[in-house]
Amino acid sequence: MRTSPPAGSRLPDAITDPVTGRKISLLDWKAANLRSSWLLGLLMVVLLGGLGWLIGYAFDPGLATIVLVIAVVVGVGQTLAAYFASDSMVLNVAGARPANEKEHRYLVNVSEAVAIGAGVPAPRVYVIDNPAPNAFATGRDPQHGTIAVTTGLLQLLDRQELEGVVAHEMAHIRNYDIRFMSMLAATVGAIVLLRDVAMRAMYYGGMGRRRSGGGGGRGQIVVIILLLVLLILAPILALALRMAVSRRREYLADATGAYITRNPEGLARALEKLRDYKGAPMKVSDGVAHMFFTNPNVRLNAVGLFATHPPLQDRISRLRRM
Amino acid sequence: MTTIIVLVILGALVLFAINVYNRIITLENRYQNAWSQIDVQLKRRADLVPNLVETVKGYAAHEKEVFDNVGKARAAMAGAKNIDESAEAANMMSAALGRLFAISEAYPELKANENFRVLQEELSSIENKIAYARQFYNDAVLQFNTTITTVPGTFFAGPMGKTKHVYLEVPEADKEVPAVSFGTASA
Secondary structure (H helix, E strand, C coil), X not given: CCCCCCCCCCCCCEEXXXXXXXXXXXXXXXXXXXXXXXXXXXXXXXXXXXXXXXHHHXXXXXXXXXXHHHHHHHHHHHHHHHHHHHHHHHHHHCCEEECCCCCCHHHHHHHHHHHHHHCCCCCEEEEECCCCCXXXXXXXXXXXXXXXXXXXXXXXXXXXXXXXXXXXHHHHHHCCHXXXXXXXXXXXXXXXHHHHHHHHHHHHCXXXXXXXXXXXXXXXXXXXXXXXXXXXXXXXXXXXXXXXXXXXXHHHHHHHHHHHHCCHHHHHHHHHHHHCCCCCCCCCCXXXXXXXXXXXXXXXXXXXXXXXXXXXXXXXXXXXXX | CHHHHHHXXXXXXXXXXXXXXXXXXXXXXXXXXXXXXXXXXXXXXXXXXXXXXXXXXXXHCCCHHHHHHHHHHXXXXXXXCCXXXXXXXXXXXXXXXXXXXXXXXXXXXXXXXXXXXXXXXXXXXXXXXXXXXXHHHHHHHHHHHHHHHCCCHHHHHXXXXXXXXXXXXXXXXXHHHHXXXXXXXXX
């Protein structure tokens, strides 16, 4: 009748970071995420301000301060919007509906059980009508935790496997991954937006306009070159960074999920079933793809710099070695 | 000058002591809260049991021993005065319900009963939640025990009157249930 393994069995509550190879405690990870979120916010203000200033200066040194202010206000606004509204937005984009107490009793029960094991409030549960098996979590803190799973996932997995997937998602919630990742996504988004605005402006209006007094000149040309290099490199670097962070978080959530359920095998089997799934992929907007349990847009596992998730086979063998 | 240095060191020591004190209290609260999580599930289970017993009696009234065991477990739960007694009664109830569900395998009409199916899913998921809650409780106790037996917590535990807390045992019933050979009984 019980589906979780005996409570006596223990997994380490510290796991090896797949990137640095260091041991990190699961508690430290949460603290690190909260800290990084603040640092990221600060970094974003500096970066946007700097880029804004450079863009303004390149057009007309007199405009530099104004463009700086506009860039910071827009960027911060976008991030705040993401912070407060990203959960309802992503649920809408994915076509999720609240789980029915009766119809999805089983899913609600599994989520409540795993939440107890993770020591977080029971999450709100949503269902997505889609035959492709997948799931995601959202919510800026455990009090706003939300988990959505597809009907395909419910059909494909048994209880232990479902517990594994739910525990993986619960790990994202418990460790404040979602807050950190949506802040990061907003930062990257703001940088890309800034690049697009600057590129368009360069195309239509001339840069390096001299002011009536004849200032600017040489300094302005240096700024323009610096700006061009930054505008091309910054979005690429930001995106690569974001995806690297996203992949690392998937490994950590797998490890935490295994720790919460004390059952790495359940999660490993779930991943195997998803790997062997031959039906049509789920297809969601690229903007929310990183939030899912496995990348919903590809059938083969994308590997490399811009993949949002690590290869499934790698995730499975890491779980099997625990 | 020396007075200032002494004051700064004293201040730092006081802050440190407050920190350790708070940590011990926080961890103690955590495992006590963890127990209330288990308690909630036990109460929910107790509420569902009479309904289940009635439903099963409709199909398998002669399985008296099973109903007696459930009744005894209920009485033990109602009479429990502390965590240890509650935990013991809860384990009795898990074992009794495990047997009840095992014999129900032999009654196809019972298994087809909608009410029974709903109750079975509810009760087995409560069982599952109890298992998770017990795991979380034991994790919390482990953290508490580690803190009050290692430096610096161990210097505070004595004066604060804190001693190591006991873990909840994994009930024998959990190991027993899958082994019950009702498969042959129904054959």
